[in-house]
Amino acid sequence: MLTLFDNADSGNAYKVRLLLALLDIPYQRIEIDSVHGETRTPGFLQRNPNGKVPALELEDGSYLWESNALLWYLAADSAFLPEGRRDIAEVLQWMFFEQYSHEPYVAVLRAWARHGPISEEQRRQIPAREKEGYRALGVMEAHLDQRSFMVAGQPTIADLSLYAYTHVAGEGGFDLSDYPAIRGWLDRIASLPGYVAMDAV
Numbered sequence: 001m002l003t004l005f006d007n008a009d010s011g012n013a014y015k016v017r018l019l020l021a022l023l024d025i026p027y028q029r030i031e032i033d034s035v036h037g038e039t040r041t042p043g044f045l046q047r048n049p050n051g052k053v054p055a056l057e058l059e060d061g062s063y064l065w066e067s068n069a070l071l072w073y074l075a076a077d078s079a080f081l082p083e084g085r086r087d088i089a090e091v092l093q094w095m096f097f098e099q100y101s102h103e104p105y106v107a108v109l110r111a112w113a114r115h116g117p118i119s120e121e122q123r124r125q126i127p128a129r130e131k132e133g134y135r136a137l138g139v140m141e142a143h144l145d146q147r148s149f150m151v152a153g154q155p156t157i158a159d160l161s162l163y164a165y166t167h168v169a170g171e172g173g174f175d176l177s178d179y180p181a182i183r184g185w186l187d188r189i190a191s192l193p194g195y196v197a198m199d200a201v
Helices: 011-022 042-047 067-075 085-114 120-144 157-166 180-190
Strands: 002-006 027-031 055-057 063-065
Touching: 002 011, 011 067, 011 085, 011 157, 042 055, 063 067, 067 085, 067 157, 085 120, 085 157, 120 157, 120 180, 157 180
Parallel strands: 002 027
Antiparallel strands: 002 055, 055 063
């Protein structure tokens, strides 16, 4: 059986938990207190030398880490990873976008708000991070304006990758009221059979 080293508050870990639920894959879950240093212990670093959740122990005892890599591994041979060279490239495109243009702003501001106190240095960064976060949300809004899902007209791991922190963007101070296409997309993801909420652990 798979073992997921998880943190209930981590959007990156939630992505994996959500896909496991949507695919009805059984797994064991182990909560890791990443806020208080459990990801930096020698035992955890043997599982993920980068010291972050999630990490996934496979049936053969080996480990994979990095949330989007885990999504890719788990989605193989499922409808969440479309066929076709162009569609696969677009899935990767949006997953790279999530890591480089979305998460550093939307997710980071949420983390600061939830696990403060916010330092003066962080406070100085907030306006720039808000600007870039809204820019990323604007890219998504424009893309979703004529689409139900990010790629191939169907839910894929590109959607799950972006959903994890977008659906809790308000916890970082982002207002989605002017993003109707994103809000409709969030509702569609939450309506998928097998969906589990982030706090359902």
